[in-house]
Amino acid sequence: xxxxxxxxxxxxxxxxxxxxxxxxxxxxxxxxxxxxxxxxxxxxxxxxxxxxxxxxxxxxxxxxxxxxxxxxxxxxxxxxxxxxxxxxxxxxxxxxxxxxxxxxxxxxxxxxxxxxxxxxxxxxxxxxxxxxxxxxxxxxxxxxxxxxxxxxxxxxxxxxxxxxxxxxxxxxxxxxxxxxxxxxxxxxxxxxxxxxxxxxxxxxxxxxxxxxxxxxxxxxxxxxxxxxxxxxxxxxxxxxxxxxxxxxxxxxxxxxxxxxxxxxxxxxxxxxxxxxxxxxxxxxxxxxxxxxxxxxxxxxxxxxxxxxxxxxxxxxxxxxxxxxxxxxxxxxxxxxxxxxxxxxxxxxxxxxxxxxxxxxxxxxxxxxxxxxxxxxxxxxxxxxxxxxxxxxxxxxxxxxxxxxxxxxxxxxxxxxxxxxxxxxxxxxxxxxxxxxx
Amino acid sequence: xxxxxxxxxxxxxxxxxxxxxxxxxxxxxxxxxxxxxxxxxxxxxxxxxxxxxxxxxxxxxxxxxxxxxxxxxxxxxxxxxxxxxxxxxxxxxxxxxxxxxxxxxxxxxxxxxxxxxxxxxxxxxxxxxxxxxxxxxxxxxxxxxxxxxxxxxxxxxxxxx
Numbered sequence: 130x131x132x133x134x135x136x137x138x139x140x141x142x143x144x145x146x147x148x149x150x151x152x153x154x155x156x157x158x159x160x161x162x163x164x165x166x167x168x169x170x171x172x173x174x175x176x177x178x179x180x181x182x183x184x185x186x187x188x189x190x191x192x193x194x195x196x197x198x199x200x201x202x203x204x205x206x207x208x209x210x211x212x213x214x215x216x217x218x219x220x221x222x223x224x225x226x227x228x229x230x231x232x233x234x235x236x237x238x239x240x241x242x243x244x245x246x247x248x249x250x251x252x253x254x255x256x257x258x259x260x261x262x263x264x265x266x267x268x269x270x271x272x273x274x275x276x277x278x279x280x281x282x283x284x285x286x287x288x289x290x291x292x293x294x295x296x297x298x299x300x301x302x303x304x305x306x307x308x309x310x311x312x313x314x315x316x317x318x319x320x321x322x323x324x325x326x327x328x329x330x331x332x333x334x335x336x337x338x339x340x341x342x343x344x345x346x347x348x349x350x351x352x353x354x355x356x357x358x359x360x361x362x363x364x365x366x367x368x369x370x371x372x373x374x375x376x377x378x379x380x381x382x383x384x385x386x387x388x389x390x391x392x393x394x395x396x397x398x399x400x401x402x403x404x405x406x407x408x409x410x411x412x413x414x415x416x417x418x419x420x421x422x423x424x425x426x427x428x429x430x431x432x433x434x435x436x437x438x439x440x441x442x443x444x445x446x447x448x449x450x451x452x453x454x455x456x457x458x459x460x461x462x463x464x465x466x467x468x469x470x471x472x473x474x475x476x477x478x479x480x481x482x483x484x485x486x487x488x489x490x491x492x493x494x495x496x497x498x499x500x501x502x503x504x505x506x507x508x509x510x511x512x513x514x515x516x517x518x519x520x521x522x523x524x525x526x527x528x529x530x531x532x533x534x535x536x537x538x539x540x541x542x543x544x545x546x547x548x549x550x551x552x553x554x555x556x557x558x559x560x561x562x563x564x565x566x
Numbered sequence: 567x568x569x570x571x572x573x574x575x576x577x578x579x580x581x582x583x584x585x586x587x588x589x590x591x592x593x594x595x596x597x598x599x600x601x602x603x604x605x606x607x608x609x610x611x612x613x614x615x616x617x618x619x620x621x622x623x624x625x626x627x628x629x630x631x632x633x634x635x636x637x638x639x640x641x642x643x644x645x646x647x648x649x650x651x652x653x654x655x656x657x658x659x660x661x662x663x664x665x666x667x668x669x670x671x672x673x674x675x676x677x678x679x680x681x682x683x684x685x686x687x688x689x690x691x692x693x694x695x696x697x698x699x700x701x702x703x704x705x706x707x708x709x710x711x712x713x714x715x716x717x718x719x720x721x722x723x724x725x726x727x
């Protein structure tokens with residue numbers, strides 16, 4: 130099986146096979162018993178020097194002042210113009226760390242791991258649920274309504290939304306990680322089959338045509354399916370982004386699996402089939418990257434236009450009454466809520482740390498003309514990465530502020546801290562100033 | 567008649583229609599004139615370049631002649647081949663020595679040449695030569711195909727005429 134690592138050798142062999150075929154099209158073949166030259170019909174005079182096994186040289190007449198060296202150069206140049214951009218492809222390894230970071234972040238935010246949907250599982254969701262249960266079941270007071278509205282209901286949406294954004298990022302980087310090994314195999318297979326077709330045609334054998342499937346189609350579908358599967362357990366607030374992430378998998382699975390045909394009845398036919406095959410490979414890569422880009426752009430648009438579903442800092446805390454005389458709570462319950470709020474923002478800090486910073490440059494750079502851009506999906510992924518990272522950090526900070534607000538509310542209620550009410554007022558003022566960022 | 571003229575064959579005047587054509591003439595081959603038949607499958611594709619290529623072959627008939635005689639020489643040594651049977655009738659014995667091969671091959675005379683330059687894959691033969699011996703009735707046929715396998719000697723002898 131052809132190996133991309135041998136591409137230079139394969140292209141050299143392909144050049145000679147193509148020139149053999151071009152000569153055969155004109156009834157010139159390697160001479161009987163002396164295959165370093167071509168002669169008419171294998172035996173008739175006159176002769177031309179044949180290129181070396183690596184495809185170089187050849188073309189001058191033997192004993193005659195004639196040459197087809199320019200034509201040979203033209204053939205090599207035609208092939209080079211088709212295959213040159215496929216040299217130096219990335220291996221995808223550079224995307225692995227970012228795929229892992231996206232998966233870990235999604236998992237910390239409650240993704241069920243391999244599944245598509247962030248289902249509010251995990252310790253954040255457990256703590257958040259405990260907070261809601263205790264506040265609703267064991268406490269009284271008008272503060273509960275704005276508190277739960279922001280730090281439970283809105284936060285659950287944000288947790289889901291950021292989880293989905295992390296899933297989409299993970300899908301992008303997982304696709305990039307898986308794509309290039311398969312693309313390399315496809316390039317090597319296409320080039321080697323073109324070589325074979327030219328060799329067979331030059332030898333006037335039949336069945337010079339080959340049909341096969343591109344590996345990159347299945348490789349990307351499989352990689353993304355490991356991150357994004359059918360949506361399940363969606364909440365209304367994030368259905369849009371869940372649909373986006375699930376849509377990646379669906380759209381990728383619909384990328385055409387048409388067979389690649391290499392072959393033809395002449396040098397020109399086979400050259401055209403080589404060009405078409407590599408064009409199809411490029412079209413497949415481009416379609417896959419467009420699907421990833423579209424999903425990420427959809428996520429960016431949703432996160433920008435509906436920031437409060439993805440960034441707790443953008444969600445305005447409602448009027449927060451204190452000292453209305455209706456508040457009831459006991460110390461133990463207050464402690465439970467406070468402890469769980471601390472656990473939540475610690476987990477959020479871990480998630481913010483896990484997603485880290487995006488790659489400074491494209492993890493899968495390639496020549497111009499391959500995929501959506503020489504940097505692939507890097508520009509869009511960086512934008513989504515930056516937005517997700519910022520929203521996650523903002524959400525952590527905002528949730529931590531909410532924790533301090535709750536603690537100050539409790540301290541004020543139990544009168545354990547003379548400055549508690551002032552602290553509450555200060556936190557509320559801060560919240561109002563930083564909200565809607 | 568086409569406007570094409572061969573330096574060796576003269577004006578190319580094919581007997582036949584668009585489905586193919588042929589012409590007969592005598593071609594200088596060594597010290598003899600050998601009856602030659604040119605068969606063209608695609609008269610519409612005939613052009614000056616093809617006639618030029620053909621002329622170069624016909625002006626260097628020593629090359630196909632040498633290849634054909636080498637093929638016959640190889641087969642003379644093998645029982646059951648057409649050259650071996652022709653040798654047997656010529657020499658009056660079946661045992662063949664190396665010196666016999668040389669004198670047998672030297673005694674062969676080309677008697678007919680068939681040229682089918684555009685047979686493609688359907689007919690790979692490009693030049694088919696027949697060789698006989700003075701006074702003998704049978705001939706050996708050697709085919710020079712457009713094929714990497716080299717010259718082919720027919721397994722059967724052909725009755726002259």
